[in-house]
Amino acid sequence: MNQFLIIFCLFILSGHSIRAADRSVSNLATKPLLMAGKRNLYQRVLTLPNAKLYPHQKLSKDDPIEIPPFSPYYVYQRVNDNAQQEWLQIGLGRKGDIVGWISSDKTLEWNHGLTLSFRKPASGKDRVLLFRDKESIKEIAETYDQQRYEQLYSAATKGKSIKDSPVAAIQPLKDIDIRKHFYLLPIHDYEEIYLKDSTARLLKVSSVSLEASKQKNSDTLKKGANTLSKANIVFVIDSTLSMGPYIQRTQEAVRKIYDSLNQQSLLGKVQFGLIAFRDNPKAAPQIDYLTRRYVSLKQGKNAASFMKSVESLKPALFSSKDFVEDSYAGVLSALNVMDWDPDSARFIVLITDAGARGEDDPLASTGIDATGLNYAAQKKNTAIFVLHLLTDDPMADHELATRQYRQLSQYPNIGSLYYAVPTGDVHEFGQVLDSLAGQITRQITQSDHVQNTQLQVSKNPQLAGLQAKIEKLGHALGMRYLTNSDNEKAPDVFNAWLLDRTFQNPEKPAVDVRVLLTRDQLSDLYSVLKKVLEIAEQGMISPNTFLGELKSLAATITRDPNQLGGTTATTSGRGISLSELGFVREYIEGLPYTGEVMNLSLQDWQSWSVSQQTAFLQRLEEKIAYYQALHDHVDLWISLTGGAMDGDSVFPVPLDMLP
Template sequence: MSRLNRSLIGLALLLTIAAPSANADDKPLIQAGKKTLFQRVLTTPGCQLSASAAGKDGVIQPTFSRYYVYERAQADNTEWLKVGPDSYGKTIGWLPSSCTVEWKMQLTLAFTNSANRDRLLFFKDRPTLEGILDAPDPVSKVAPLRAKLKQGVMAPGVLAQEPEYFVDMQKQFYLLPVLSGEEVMTEEGFRTRILNVASVSKTDEKTAEQNNQKAVAAGAESTAAGAASQMKEFSAAVVFVIDSTISMDPYIDRTREAIREVYQQIEKENLGKQVKFGLVAFRSSTQAVPGLEYVSKMYADPNQVKDSSDFLSKVADLKQAKVSSGAFDEDAFAGVMLSIDKVDWSKFGARYVVLITDAGALDGTDKLSNTGLNADQVRLEAANPGVAIYTLHLKTQAGAKDHVKAQAQYQNLSTYPGTNTSLYYPVNAGDLQEFGRKVDSLAAAITSQVRAAYMGDDAIGSAANAKQDPADKKMLEDSALIGHAMQLAYLGEKNGTQAPPVFKAWITDRDLIKQNIPTTDVRVLLTKSQLSDLSDVLKQILDAANEGLISPTDMFERLRSVAATMGADPNQLKQNGNAKVADLGMLGEYLEDLPYRSEVLNLDEETWKSWDGLAQEKFIRNLSTKLRHYQRYNADVDRWVSLADKSDARDNVYPVPLEMMP
């Protein structure tokens, strides 16, 4: 296994954003070797907070409370930490350092859905994990461990395994902090990260191991018995998001027909409560073309549809537009976002959007865009309520010049997180018969999954066999996989599944066998002030980039100025953001050996100059859409999290996906 010599202890841009200023005497201590980063620790189980160093009768703190370190002292041959819940000068007492772990970087992991991979294993030590990654045949190393875990007995070197059911961070926030790590190349040729992580456990490690193994065995029996009854309540919502511009009438009519047929079948089987359909239509900017009547419109909300007659009456007057929108691209993202934001998805276990269009989508930076978002951002927003987006792309002759760009957009949009499955399906030449077959098959497959779950059958097999046609085999297989993932998420929510009870452990961010499949996603925990500072920095860089279109030298002087200002004193950003600085200044200390380099800081002046105007424009547009997306994070009050009791609300954090960092 070749080392790439990279250490996962930080993140370039976030590391440049320190906490807001306080009086000099009231600031937390700075991390060793750093200039601006405060010392932070996480409490372990049983950690007691005392009024003084070496104090008695301390109060046990919630596990994984994040505290800032304001002072270190020795007492009774033990190091003690004077801590506060936030970085604003408020201290609350002393903790023995022995019951804390340093958390240099506010990075945490989120499990991906394990529908198409094995459950993640937590290893006691790094060498055991490395031995698997170094093996020419990793299956020979992993299979015996899996066999023992399945029998409910101890597996050598394994502390725990990922829960059987999916733990959705969007609904139940949990911490799986990254303490350190390194990117390596496996024997099979995949880049993966070996990560040292922490998770809640019993204080005694040996007891934790034994308890976890018992829980694995007991859980397998109890959850198997309870899952069937819980699945009786499993339901699905399918919202069709349809392009209703000129030329779309035949596809609108055919979609209505498919839903009518499916409704007849589910009502015959008394499954009307288990499957609900909705419909959203979209066009383009009504400011540019008032005759379009709407940008996007909810015709049928699945929560409000009573039965097939009600649905069909709600969508009866849906027709294609009477006027052309001018440009070929339409505002597909506005239609998808209307369904994401306005439908109450929480009442359904399976959640689907089916996008139907013959055109590309307006980019977020297009002046006609209603959302200001690109495919990346819309996909991330859909992941919040756990919605899978299918795209049926009608490749009509009229849009031939648009097909390549549109396909890239929709393949990105329709990649289901965790399984890395793209639910994008082209319809060649916009053939109405092929389209009808795909709509019929997809609606029937989803319905079959719900029917099978309700009846206690094998939902995967049932879905894969529903109205199967050789041409649609992949779509049906994908549908079965996503249906399985939805059920794991549903059962995880119903059972209140939590991260496994183990403290320090070693994992990989890729499956040990299917090494192209990720086991975790990275979340960067940003405070309100950090998000605000990041937005300010990004705006500065955008301004610099726009100038760079004329003068690359000036663009990079501005870029380096912003970076250096953030490294030296983030609070001087607005005052000194335009200063001329010839190098990266303080920022350099943060950039060594990082596995993640930001899009901005990875760019050098020579590369920028080598790009043509279109490439430079694309770079700037991508930054601009991320900046708009930060506004949604700021307004998303439900997902801001406090990491310590009684901490200042300004230190609450938002779990920002790594790919949304500049």
């Protein structure tokens, strides 16, 4: 019987995606690969269970990093190694956020967001059969061979094996509510056919079932505790000639944090360390040292010992050889020589106004580049922030330095923890440093149930973006110490073909079509659709533009929800929609299903009566209300990493509830 059943279970995974990348920042692909025959749609994949990420496109001495299943990535390169194994270079975003390489057999093609859920069986004869190949199910469907279908169906339900049976599995007899027990049936291919007198679709899906992994501290997890309990923060400061004001301001920021912790009786929960770096003394002997640890984390448990240890830190009296420093040496020193607490979340804050010496620089001491150093940090569960001071020195190559530091500060499923301080403004630098350290400390106080104030989101867009990432980062690092994946079992994954209509009653759907969205994407959808509808109701756009906006929005949801907000004229800031660019048709070509609005033409709209148009607008308003309710119903959202619900948690939204 087991060979015929697909068993879907709620899964709570404790693996965490960690980012690595290709070896050279300068050689990174700038755009993902396009889908075949498309001008504006890029290749994407979902990771399978037990997928591993490598820094290179081959197995190497570097330990791989496990990635949570169903993590979406863009594909930047496809390369075959000497064994003709295909490797994919993957990234989180569409603008060069490379994370590393993965074997293609550990991925699923994910060129749209459509997935299926089984309907509750109404009788004993309408469970869905999954076939091993398209030809077998197509022949039975097109000839409407009821006898053959009944034979295969009966054998599958009884768990009997028929010689050369094309059936791979059957829908479980017991109803599995996808809202309570999440499973995934992503659609990869389809073909329209006739089933008796009705139009039907053959769908190629991947079936993935996962068993719940056992976890430590399950009671704690059920309460949703995923905040930080302790933190180690190590400042890696450029101590060359120009850095005096920033060293002083860093001391001031640390003093403020100590005062805050002391007031809440939490001294010792956050420990600070400090490493200074300059440049290779071989190039400029007068600069004295390459790296030096001024404050260990043990010394940084309280303000007095930190300030006493850092008293002797002064900027160099002489300039280095050029306007690049060996900042990678400072970060590597922090990773390797600092006395990290194994039970604390780890943060490095790199502060510099200069670019870094790359691996090919003869004066570089590490022989490592940004991506290799990022990989080393992720292996040690350490997040790297970079505060890059864009001073006005004519010798500075800030463009190159920005690329280096954005790559160095990448963090899995969050993005780059990089902040560019315009003109090196000391005041703004101080604000960012206060916000960064203060926000981490605030998360510590939350875990200790200390009453604290609401996070004040900055009016500075760049700082507000960093604050949002820090909030996510706190959840991610907090969960790292609450879970265990030792007992996780490898799931069953296979491809199969099925009919989207009930064989005995072709008028009746056998499955529901859904779009997998994150909670943040649903929030974006709510905001965009609400704004488009408000503008339309105010008469500020023509019916043609209104329909174009809706079609742009609907096409984006099903193809690439990450672009929400950037493909409609009312929200993109460019005044041009996907429809006006002529890409809507490209987006919907190849999709087995589309929402209501995609089949609506201007002629249809104009031919409708006022009551019909009003009813359509009311349906859109009902969908907006549904998005709000779904967003607020926290129990429905599924964390793919086993943590508490956050903006990256997912829910398969029914297609008929989308525009």
